[in-house]
Amino acid sequence: MVVCRRILTADSGGAGIILISREGFKIQQALKFEFPATDNVAEYEALIAGLKLAADLEAEIIDIFGDSQLVYKQISGEFKAHSERMAQYLARTQELLKKFPSWKLSNVDREENQWAYSLAKLASSSLPINPDSVYVDVLTTPAIDELSVNQIQDSPDWRRPFLDYIIDKKLPEGKTEAHSLMFKARYYCVIGS
Template sequence: MEKEFSSEPSWTMFVDGSSNSEGCGAGFILTSPQGFKIQFALHFKFSASNNKAEYEALIAGLRMAKAIQVKRLAIRGDSQLVVNQVNRDYKAQDDRIAANLSMAKELVASFKVFEMHRIPKNKNGKADALSRLSMEALAQLDGVSVYQKFI
């Protein structure tokens, strides 16, 4: 989904999700036009497919952007499926993924300007690293299961 983009500065967000034997995780980096970064790593105690984890990352990032009243947002992600579903190039076949897509579209509608593009996995390394943090690694960061870093 793409809304008309203007020359006004926008926020950017790199987003990624991962799923492994320890559960699934999400990571995103939200950057203001001035370069201020908000980095999040979330670890979920449920198992999920990689596509579901990608959506969890996207939805968490969209919720954060909405909460801090971002109006213009450019998202970069490496999931071909998620990017193409959000941009309405692919349809969701699975009911659970369709529910995530619906939630993402609802959140996207709250932005004045929005775009989402697929990038190669090697260009999304920081968000990928955040999504892969294990529970043990998160527990070492001040004993919390959600890591946030503001730069």
């Protein structure tokens, strides 16, 4: 289970995440934002951090609870992400959700989310936090600004012509296709070939 909550103040923002196992074991995380964040950005940041943490713990089945109706309706497909930023957050979240064979999303009332709210308030305060009692992570950049690295397998893939061109300078036979590939290839690089 992933429970997310966020809080923003004039000078800082934070979010709280609680992962609860079937046996009731809890992992609590407070996120402190060192970048401007709206309520929806903070909710996505909390959700993304919770999904990463659940994936690191090799969870396979997750139930996600949060109180941002807009974010959860975007993920469920009921609402569209109209701004570029929200579309990037939605895409990043959907990418992370693919790591879980089974997941369920639930919108809860704020009253049902008070513990995560307390963690968010802790993260956004200027008080010193005891790292022994709760894990606090300081986010200096939004999750959507992370570098995405894709690994190419040997099976047919749309990226294969780019890889062949970048590594071996191999071009398609058609002049138009070759020119198009050379033009588009400048946006890609190979790491660790």
